[in-house]
Amino acid sequence: MLLAKTSRQVPPRTYNARVTHALGLDEKIKVTGGAVLNGEVGVLGAKNAVLKEMVAMLMAPGVHRLTNVPGILDVSIMGQVLDHIGASCEFEGHTLIVEVPDDLNPEAPLELVRAMRASIIVLGPLLARTGRARVAFPGGDDLGSRPIDWHLDSLRQMGAEFTLEHGVLTGRVDGRLQGAALDLEFPSVGATENTILAAVLADGETIINNAAREPEIQDLADQLNAMGARIDGAGTHTITIDGVRELHPVDHHVIGDRLEAGTYAVAGAITGGEVTVRNCDPANLRMELRKLEEAGCEVERGQDSFVIAGPKRAKAVDFATLPFPGFHTDMQPQMVALLASAEGTSIVTENLYDSRFRYIGELARMGADVTTEWQHAVVRGVPTLSGCPVLAFDIRAGAALVLAGLAADGFTTVSDVSHIDRGYEDFVGKLASLGAQIERLAG
Numbered sequence: 001m002l003l004a005k006t007s008r009q010v011p012p013r014t015y016n017a018r019v020t021h022a023l024g025l026d027e028k029i030k031v032t033g034g035a036v037l038n039g040e041v042g043v044l045g046a047k048n049a050v051l052k053e054m055v056a057m058l059m060a061p062g063v064h065r066l067t068n069v070p071g072i073l074d075v076s077i078m079g080q081v082l083d084h085i086g087a088s089c090e091f092e093g094h095t096l097i098v099e100v101p102d103d104l105n106p107e108a109p110l111e112l113v114r115a116m117r118a119s120i121i122v123l124g125p126l127l128a129r130t131g132r133a134r135v136a137f138p139g140g141d142d143l144g145s146r147p148i149d150w151h152l153d154s155l156r157q158m159g160a161e162f163t164l165e166h167g168v169l170t171g172r173v174d175g176r177l178q179g180a181a182l183d184l185e186f187p188s189v190g191a192t193e194n195t196i197l198a199a200v201l202a203d204g205e206t207i208i209n210n211a212a213r214e215p216e217i218q219d220l221a222d223q224l225n226a227m228g229a230r231i232d233g234a235g236t237h238t239i240t241i242d243g244v245r246e247l248h249p250v251d252h253h254v255i256g257d258r259l260e261a262g263t264y265a266v267a268g269a270i271t272g273g274e275v276t277v278r279n280c281d282p283a284n285l286r287m288e289l290r291k292l293e294e295a296g297c298e299v300e301r302g303q304d305s306f307v308i309a310g311p312k313r314a315k316a317v318d319f320a321t322l323p324f325p326g327f328h329t330d331m332q333p334q335m336v337a338l339l340a341s342a343e344g345t346s347i348v349t350e351n352l353y354d355s356r357f358r359y360i361g362e363l364a365r366m367g368a369d370v371t372t373e374w375q376h377a378v379v380r381g382v383p384t385l386s387g388c389p390v391l392a393f394d395i396r397a398g399a400a401l402v403l404a405g406l407a408a409d410g411f412t413t414v415s416d417v418s419h420i421d422r423g424y425e426d427f428v429g430k431l432a433s434l435g436a437q438i439e440r441l442a443g
């Protein structure tokens with residue numbers, strides 16, 4: 001991976017962040033509660049789109065460009081995956097230029113799959129391009145067990161065979177993958193994407209029933225269609241893909257990150273401030289904004305931006321996480337941070353991940369009154385949280401604890417911030433620009 005021009009957006013230290021994390025030398029974020037956040041903040045491209053769009057580039061030899069790419073740790077890890085496969089990546093500001101060779105090394109090693117589970121999305125593209133794939137089998141991660149059986153089921157029905165030996169999944173297909181009519185057991189984002197990526201170069205038509213409808217999947221389909229693919233119905237439950245013989249490189253602008261946008265929305269809400277969030281279509285965050293309105297926020301929606309004004313004290317709200325257009329599981333911890341000091345009792349149901357409530361213990365250190373039972377959390381709002389040292393377990397949990405600190409009494413230090421770096425570029429700088437009293441400290 002070429003790093004010559006990356007220094008500002010993807011600082012070199014991020015490449016070592018996992019190691020630093022393992023050594024316990026991770027940096028901390030210190031936030032002093034009480035400041036009311038006001039002003040404007042712009043979000044960058046969606047992490048959950050750009051990672052797949054980087055992999056989509058492997059589908060066509062030549063020089064590709066992605067613009068609006070966030071300088072986050074997960075993008076650098078995916079850059080290393082592409083590098084291992086044989087592509088070279090170069091950043092110019094928020095533009096990523098990737099040169100894809102004719103011949104690929106169809107492999108994703110354990111250290112990269114461990115560092116970022118989303119690396120397994122290379123499976124479909126590698127099988128489609130080379131007929132082979134050797135990918136370390138992903139175990140569980142911070143959010144729970146997270147199997148990939150539905151990815152493999154779809155690829156099998158398209159003619160691939162898999163063996164699992166010594167922790168490495170080897171896939172092969174004789175000739176081209178074959179189009180198939182597929183019924184997903186659940187609208188899984190990753191299984192839908194892996195199948196689309198495999199099907200664009202397959203022989204014949206693939207139909208994915210019960211497909212995931214996330215906006216990031218539509219954005220991936222737009223990129224692939226511009227490359228010459230024939231994908232119809234992305235954003236609906238039925239996606240039809242007519243396989244083509246080859247694709248060509250394109251320039252693609254990554255859709256705005258609704259999760260980054262939603263996080264800044266909660267920052268405004270939790271401090272009773274007024275924040276304008278730019279570069280994100282509020283329709284992609286409609287359930288989350290609706291629930292923030294139920295909690296007492298006022299929201300004004302524009303085309304590619306929105307303004308949110310927080311109440312003096314939020315009201316309790318019940319919600320359940322679901323695939324799009326339901327409430328996003330990756331916004332659940334931030335919303336719970338808000339509800340922890342709301343008036344009344346909220347019931348939160350987590351339908352996606354078995355370990356997503358792990359951060360609640362840290363929130364309880366700050367005085368939150370939350371009981372969890374299986375996938376339910378009962379959040380009894382307390383008048384104020386109280387700042388203290390806490391630990392980030394994953395990207396969104398880390399962001400949520402910082403948000404809780406914004407409204408807490410005294411100061412909060414959040415450790416293991418490399419988790420936050422996985423999904424947010426300059427989180428501290430953006431919150432500070434809105435008026436937060438926040439700084440990053442060496443570990």
Ligand code: UD1
Pocket residue numbers: 047048049051118145146147148149150151152186187188189190191212323329330351352353
């Ligand atoms: C993606 C997002 C993640 C988000 C999630 C749900 C990326 C990089 N990550 O993850 O941030 O939280 O969508 O919106 O885009 N499952 C299986 N078998 C499978 C596949 C999934 O049992 O083969 C289960 C998962 O364990 C989970 C649920 O299905 O409980 C949904 O997972 P999925 O939609 O596939 O999420 P990801 O694509 O992994």
